[in-house]
Amino acid sequence: MYQLPSSYAPGDLVSTSTAALNSGYSVRSIITADLRAMAMAARDAGRPIQVVSAYRSYTQQAATFDYWVSIGGYQHALLTSARAGHSEHQLGTTLDFTSLGGAAPWTYSDWASTPAGGWMAANAWRHGFVMTYPRGETATACYSYEPWHYRYVGKPTAAAVHDSGMNLREAIWAAHGP
Numbered sequence: 001m002y003q004l005p006s007s008y009a010p011g012d013l014v015s016t017s018t019a020a021l022n023s024g025y026s027v028r029s030i031i032t033a034d035l036r037a038m039a040m041a042a043r044d045a046g047r048p049i050q051v052v053s054a055y056r057s058y059t060q061q062a063a064t065f066d067y068w069v070s071i072g073g074y075q076h077a078l079l080t081s082a083r084a085g086h087s088e089h090q091l092g093t094t095l096d097f098t099s100l101g102g103a104a105p106w107t108y109s110d111w112a113s114t115p116a117g118g119w120m121a122a123n124a125w126r127h128g129f130v131m132t133y134p135r136g137e138t139a140t141a142c143y144s145y146e147p148w149h150y151r152y153v154g155k156p157t158a159a160a161v162h163d164s165g166m167n168l169r170e171a172i173w174a175a176h177g178p
């Protein structure tokens with residue numbers, strides 16, 4: 001029901017380098033203005049960020065999920081990686097970040113407790129991005145805590161989610177029903 005068709009791919013993908021970030025990843029062009037503003041604000045605050053994942057195709061997501069199954073088994077993979085067709089990364093509006101020059105964010109005990117991760121947790125919403133899977137909300141967000149995973153929803157929605165105190169999934173359901 002919420003599955004994207006395997007053929008779905010955004011038609012306006014551009015490099016993350018167009019948003020003053022490292023290259024090698026793609027996002028939809030509609031998010032680059034706000035993404036660039038966020039990247040520059042983080043840098044100006046002395047908390048620079050870099051991209052470690054952005055758009056992933058259905059095929060790439062299938063390979064990612066299979067990788068996590070091979071590491072921890074199917075049930076664990078369901079908590080930490082979306083099945084193909086269910087990933088926000090296939091939308092082209094979702095990114096994983098780490099600190100500039102830092103290790104992969106999932107190797108920190110809690111990336112949100114680092115300077116860059118903490119800045120993102122406090123400020124990303126001002127630029128239209130929300131942390132989809134906040135801490136301690138596995139039951140309602142349906143995934144493990146991922147302090148590096150941000151989805152662009154636009155400034156008005158991000159502000160509404162921030163003010164509501166709900167996670168994105170709860171806020172969407174509250175607004176539109178499950």
Ligand SMILES: [Zn+2]
Nearest residue numbers: 053095096149
């Ligand atoms: Zn992610």
